[in-house]
Each structure stands twice: as structure tokens, then as C-alpha cells.
Amino acid sequence: MSEINPTGPSGGAYRGYAQTNRGDSDELLVRTGRETACGEYLRHYWQPVALTSEIEDLPRLIRVMGEELVIFRDTSGSYGLVHKQCPHRRASMEFGICEKRGIRCCYHGWLFDVDGRILEIPGQPREIAALIKSKTSLGAYPVKEFRGLIFAYLGPVEDMPEFPVYDTLEIPNQTLVPYRADYRCNWLQVLDAILDPIHTSFLHSRMSRPQFSEGMGELGELLFYPRPMGFLGANVRRVGDNIWVRVNELVLPNYTQAGAAFSADGSKTIYYGRTSFARWVVPIDDENTTAFAWAIFGDRADPDEYNKPGGPELIEQGELMNRSYEQRQRFPGDAEAVEGMGRIADQKLEHLAPSDRGIIQYRKKLRKLCRDLEKGIKPEHTCQHWDNPVPTYGGDTVLNIPVDAEDDNRRLREIGDRVMEIQFDAESMVGRARDEAVIEAFKKLETENS
Numbered sequence: 001m002s003e004i005n006p007t008g009p010s011g012g013a014y015r016g017y018a019q020t021n022r023g024d025s026d027e028l029l030v031r032t033g034r035e036t037a038c039g040e041y042l043r044h045y046w047q048p049v050a051l052t053s054e055i056e057d058l059p060r061l062i063r064v065m066g067e068e069l070v071i072f073r074d075t076s077g078s079y080g081l082v083h084k085q086c087p088h089r090r091a092s093m094e095f096g097i098c099e100k101r102g103i104r105c106c107y108h109g110w111l112f113d114v115d116g117r118i119l120e121i122p123g124q125p126r127e128i129a130a131l132i133k134s135k136t137s138l139g140a141y142p143v144k145e146f147r148g149l150i151f152a153y154l155g156p157v158e159d160m161p162e163f164p165v166y167d168t169l170e171i172p173n174q175t176l177v178p179y180r181a182d183y184r185c186n187w188l189q190v191l192d193a194i195l196d197p198i199h200t201s202f203l204h205s206r207m208s209r210p211q212f213s214e215g216m217g218e219l220g221e222l223l224f225y226p227r228p229m230g231f232l233g234a235n236v237r238r239v240g241d242n243i244w245v246r247v248n249e250l251v252l253p254n255y256t257q258a259g260a261a262f263s264a265d266g267s268k269t270i271y272y273g274r275t276s277f278a279r280w281v282v283p284i285d286d287e288n289t290t291a292f293a294w295a296i297f298g299d300r301a302d303p304d305e306y307n308k309p310g311g312p313e314l315i316e317q318g319e320l321m322n323r324s325y326e327q328r329q330r331f332p333g334d335a336e337a338v339e340g341m342g343r344i345a346d347q348k349l350e351h352l353a354p355s356d357r358g359i360i361q362y363r364k365k366l367r368k369l370c371r372d373l374e375k376g377i378k379p380e381h382t383c384q385h386w387d388n389p390v391p392t393y394g395g396d397t398v399l400n401i402p403v404d405a406e407d408d409n410r411r412l413r414e415i416g417d418r419v420m421e422i423q424f425d426a427e428s429m430v431g432r433a434r435d436e437a438v439i440e441a442f443k444k445l446e447t448e449n450s
Contacts, residue, residue, distance in 0.1 A: 023349035028367055030186050030344050032283040033066035037370035039283075042253055043155035044379050046163055048280050048292035049081065050150045051178050059103060061094040064154065066285040071143075071150065075100045080114030081152050083139035093138070116140030148178035149292055161381040167389040167430065168257060168275045174298030176278070179312035181291040181321060181335075187254070187283040188363075189338040189345050190291065194248050194256040195358030197222060197235040199337070204318045208331045211318030213265030215239045216246075221412040224358045225420060229382050230255075231365075232393050233358040236416035239266030243401045243412060245419045249394035250362060251382060252369070254281045257394025260302045261315040264396040269446075271439045273396035276302045276315050287343040291316060300395075391427045391434070393420070399446040411449075418445055 032039040042065060049064050050071055059072040061084065068084045070093040080103060084092050091107035102113040104120075111120040116138040121129040142153045144163055153160050169176065183190050193199060198219065204210070205217035220237035230251040237244045244266035246259040257275035264270055279293035295312035297304050302315060313320050317334035319327075328336050352360055369379050382390045397419050404411040422441040426434045 020349070023346035025186075025344050026188065026347040026363065026367075028370055029188050029363065030347075031286055032187065033286070037374050038366070039065050040155070041366075041370045041373050041379060042283070043153075044159055044373070045155075045161065045253055045381070046144070046151045046153050047254075047282050048149045049152045049282070051180055051292070052145055052148045052150055053178070055079065055150065057098060059094050059096050059098065061092070063284050063288075064152070065283050067154075069141075070094050070096070070103075072096065072098050072103050074098050074102055074114065078114050079143045079145055079150060080112075081141045081143045082112065082114075082116060086110060087136050087138055112138040112140075114140065114143070147176055147294065149294070159378060162383040162388075164382045164390050165388040166251070166255070166257075166278060166392050167434075168296070168392055168394070169278060169294070170389045170431070171274060171298070171300060174296055174301055175304070175307060176294040176296055177307060177312055178292075178294055179316070181293070181313065181316045182284075183289040183291070183335055183339060184287070184343065185289060185339045185341060186286055186344045187281055187289040188347075189341050190289045190334075191250070191254055191256070191281040192359050193334055193338065194250050194258065195224075195231055195233045195362055196356065197233045197246070197248050197358075198355045200235070203332065203334070203337055211314075211331075211333065212261045215244060215264075215266035218244075218266070220244075221409055221416060222355055222358075223413065223416050223420070224361065226361060226365075228385050229380065231358055231362045232420070234416050234420060236412040237266055238403065238408060238412060239398075241400055241402045242266050242269070242398050243415050245397045245399075245416050247393050247395055247420075249275075249392060251390075251392065252362075253366070253379075255279070256281065257392055259394065259396035261318075262306055263301070263303050264398065266398055268398065269400055270396050270398040271442045272300070272435060273398075274300045275392070275394035277312075279316075386427075389430060391430075393423055397442060399442060399449075401446060401449045415445070415449065 029038050049062060055071055055073050059070050062069055062071055069081055070084055071081045073079050075098055082093055086093055086105040088108055088110050091105055095106045096103040102111055102119055104111045109122045113119055118133045121132055144151045200216045201219050204212050218237040220235045223234040225232040233248045235246050249257040256279045260273060260276040264273060277293050277295050279291050282290050282292055284290055295315050297307045310320055319331055319333035422438055426437045429437055
């Protein structure tokens, strides 16, 4: 039997007993309940809370940022989102009856409109009912149904912002498929991945099998860009004679976009491909998260052949969500990576590296925004910077630009920067005018460097 050297060749092996295995979380950001700094910050934005298809003739009990709520659609087609307990005797409105105007409590028949106002109080003297109506209501939040997702604004109603519509949702001839993906961990762990573009080269390519395209296994050069309302992370890869600029995007506080999962591999020219998903990472509570999103199919997104059951899950995380433990071990996807950190990760034990600078930057920004709100400084919104549709950047561009024999890494960085600058220069344009300007500039860039 060979002897075990307790110090190891470098003097640092077998440190399990001496090295702590648990640390502290980033408490400011991981806690999202009422009256927490981050919870109040997130409540100042429109958040998706359900799929439209989930709300039929019966109310549905949901949980958002630790708060139990009931969402319903009355028989006239209006949506409501209300507190769980009836203000009369605290019966749960999840057992309420949806009527032409509002929802009626099953216990004593009090009827509430979608905004929480009491419409009827049966069985009480008229003057008493009028007094109760003037002083009491059911807690309710503004709701908006939009293309198969239901959004709610959970913050102070006087601070309610304009509902933002992102430009990638307005592209002609594409199909938006609503979906949800549930994660058993804190929201920050799920959101982090969008500004970690290098993980696609490993988790989704090199570690088990190519889950997206073969070209994603190339490491490339990483570029990061702070923007007025978010951050961009670009992975600039060399694939043969092509340069592939793939952009991941975070629009604060929790909206994300990325390039296509399956239609781009760096082998064919793409002028200004757009995002494959439009996605919000929403805390259910501090230990559970749901990504509410649209998978996007079309010429500038992912192929229509993936518009089938399971397709959105593959786009979301590279593998199906509901798999055996053995399959999850053999072929881990995003869920396995982020859930494996624990229900709430201990960020204070991380060893962040240069490739994590996008994560470092956005966490720092989030902390500042949360602390500012505690001081009474209200957060900004996208529609304060741009009119709808809001310009975004998640997507793919592949240009035919040959290898620079002297310093190709420098060439990748320079081309990546120019691809982003071209898009920034066209930020004030919308629709077809922006597309044409960007594509023309990309083709010129390609010609100049061929």
C-alpha cells in the first residue's frame, strides 16, 4: 500500500478539516421579502408572475418574493392579483368564486373588484356595508397580460413605471412561446449565469456533450460593457475564418437575453441575429426561483424545428429539466450548476476570477441601487432612457474575417468592440431602420478586414 503524504507535494493537500466549507451569503442581494432592501428594489419594476395559460376559470395561489397571493380572471376576462386572505374573516381567496366583475369570497360572499375594492357585502345592514366599503379593501396589485405572460407591479402604486416593451419582441415573422422554468435555489444564482459567458464553453460544451452548437466550445475573448440600465457580456470566438460575437444581456433588475441556442455555431455568416429568449429571473422566495420567459423562433432567433414540447427547456438550460439523478450527473445543465450551490449560495467563499468581472460589476451596481432606495433615491427605469420599443443587444453576429497571423486575440477583441460600437451608434433608431443601418455597417466592417 502506498503511503499518503499528509502535506502533498505542494504542502497544501488534504485541507478539508482546516478549511471551512460554509460561508456567508450576500445578504443584501439574496433576501427579497417585504421590507428587505433588494425585495423593495425589485418591487419597483413590472415582474412576470404567471403564464396566461395557467389562469383559467379557477383562482390560483402563487408566491412571489415570499408573498402569498391569489391570481384570477373574472368572467369578463379581466385579471386580478390580490392578497390571499379576505379582510373579513381571513378566508383564503384561492377558494373564491370568479364572477363577471371580480372575485367573491367563498366564506361569506363578499365580492371584490380586480383592484381590491369591495363591491358587495351580503347579509349586513346597508349603512354598515357602506361604512365597511369606505374603510376596507382587499390588497390588490396592478396586472397586465402581455403575449402569454401575466405581469404585476408589486411596489408603491405612486411609483409605478411605464410597462417596457423590448425591441426583440417586436421583430416581424417570429414566434414567441411562453414558458416557465423552476429552480430550487436563490434568484441571484440563476441570474449570475447571464453575465458568465465563459460557462457556455464548459458546462454546455466541454464537460459532458455539446448541448447547443459545437462552436460554443471555443473559449474566445470576453468583453464586458456597462450600459445605462444594465450590462452586456460578449464572447468573441474564432471559428475557422469567421469571428463570432455572441452577446448576453442583463437589463436591470432581472431581464435577460442571449444569442441563439441552436441556429448559430460560428460556421456561417450572420448579420445581426437576435435573442433566442426574453426572460425574467423572478424570486419566488429566498430559496426558489422561476424564470418566466418566451422562447423565440424565427430567422433571427432559433430554428422553428425546436418549437415543440421540451424545446424551450433546451433553450433555457441545455437539457430537459425533469430528468433522473443519473442523467443530471452525466449531463448537467444550468439547473444542476446553480442548484448544486445550495438553496442560498455562500458568495463570501467564492474565488472570483477575471472572467467573472461581469458578475462583479452587476452585483456592485445592484448593491448600490438597493442602498440608494433605502436612502429614498428611487431607481431608474428603461422607459426613462428610451421610448418603447426599448433597444437591446442580446444576439449573434458572425463575420467572415480571416485569422491575423501576428495576433489573432487582439483582432478578436477589436472586432468585438466594433460590433458593439456599431449597435450602440444605432441605438436611437427603431425597427427596420436600425436593422438596415447595423447590417450595412457589419458588412462594411467585414469587407475592410477581409
